[in-house]
Amino acid sequence: MATDVSKSPEDGGIGSSVKTKARRYRELQFTDAEMAVMLISPGLLFLAVISYYPILDTVWTSLHQGSVLLTRSETWVGLENYQTVIDDDSFWNAFKVSMIYTFVSVPIEMVLGLGLAILINRNFRGRYVALGAILFPWALPTIINAEIFAWLFHGQYGVINDILVRIGILDETFSFLAKPDAALYSMLFVTIWKTTSFVALILLAGLQSIPSDLYEAAKIDGASKIRRFWHVTLPLLKPVILVALIFRTLPAFQVFGLPYGLTDGGPGESTTTLVLWAHRETFNSLNFSEGAAAANLITIMALIICLIYVVVLYEPEVR
């Protein structure tokens, strides 16, 4: 630590003799820059090793011949691993599932979340309970949520079947999770149930930051409720909507626990998402090079989606 500090760029100026610096240190007196180095370097080192190094390592692994567990292959094969992944039909099936999952669930969550945020954006008795109802689905672990809904959707004894039969929508029990389309819809239902609340929380914070005099002004100008929503609320909420979109799309595109616990990717591969597929490919066959190639493809796709959002929605200096 001490050597770190002495290398700090801010000190070692003109007259600062070694003696006074040593004395300063002995008295535990540091400049801002020295303090910053001490406070920031441990965490930064952490991020370098655990977050940035693995991303680079995955790129390296993906460009070399089939590395299997701990036997690192040094043979450069270029994009061959990517070719193998791209030629695999099940990869494209997983891609399709992930795309449907993401781009059906996220827009629905946005609309419902906005409705919920507007509903709750006022003072009322029982607000604490309502906020609790919003937070609860967010706090549930995805995998446990999947187990819970696997039980609620159960084909023989599930309560959802019971309710639908009782109110006459179904004549007899239906195996939601055993039919490809129904399983995918069920998975969408579960994720919308769980994550709409998070969207609502983010948008609620956005709504509360809109100054009320803007509404007053619009009201005086004779704008109706609907016009105020379209011309005041929505434009001002745009940056917050962008944040919520990115916060939801990234995890949705990488979903793993929900299909793992709800359907195990089935029936067939109808609910196998990209990460579930890649996890299986990697850890069942222990072919880390192909797994790394798949991981990079997923990373690149996620980044492209975010980039599109930013290009479409970002406006520097709104207002």
Next chain:
Amino acid sequence: MSVRTRLQELREGKSRQFGEKVGFYFLIVLLCLVSFFPVLWILRTALMPPADVVQFPVTYIPESPTLQNFQDAFDQQPLGRYLFNSFVVASGTAVLCVVLGSMMGYALARLEFRFKLPILMLILVSAMLPFFGRLIPLFELALEYDFLNSYFGLIIPYTAFQLPFAVWIFQAYFKELPDSLEEAGRIDGLTHLGVLFRIILPVSAPAMATTAVIVFIFAWNEFLFALTFMSEQKMYTVTVGIALYGGQFQNPWGTIMAAVFMAIVPLILLLVLFQTKIIEGLTEGIGK
């Protein structure tokens, strides 16, 4: 005449207000019902004798409630151990995130130094990196350095995942503190370190609570890394233990739901105790 119409208007206005209120509370009740129904159903299933669980049409209220499922959940698998493992990993992650996050957050918010913006960007961008892209190299690292099936094998990556969030919360909190606080300390002859430990540390409790609670929930809930890194049953976290349960027993739904209930009790407690803090934390910086 005019008095009567005004009264009428008033009454109409009031009844419209009343109608709106009824509609509003109807929606709130619906929201609560939809949100809390699963937890009620978990409890209902967990409290039923196994034979009653597998019946159709289903019974909504357990007729002869029993704690048998809870007993089974703890007997058939080391559920207590799973809960303990999760608790150790989640607390360890929360502590490490608070320590590192507060250090970095303080420096970024209150100190003058070069490269501040690039460092902040580096920290925040790391939050966007996909998890699966980091899983394979970290698994190999953990294997090489014998971190598989150990608490630190999970605490270390979890800390890295949540550190950007922790830094975000702390730097926002420290930015709001008045300058006079530090100045007073300086006048009293405290050094930089003295100011940090004697003045800043004691007032940062709210930010610490927010960070710790949310990081704890994240670590408690994580599944992908826990499944991959913990292969010995006695090291399973509760999410892994529950996900890999079943199969070996017939109709284990009552037992699974009892285990699920035990796994979410800590979360419910945290929500009840820290609701406001959690909401503040999740929405820090939104709309500013």
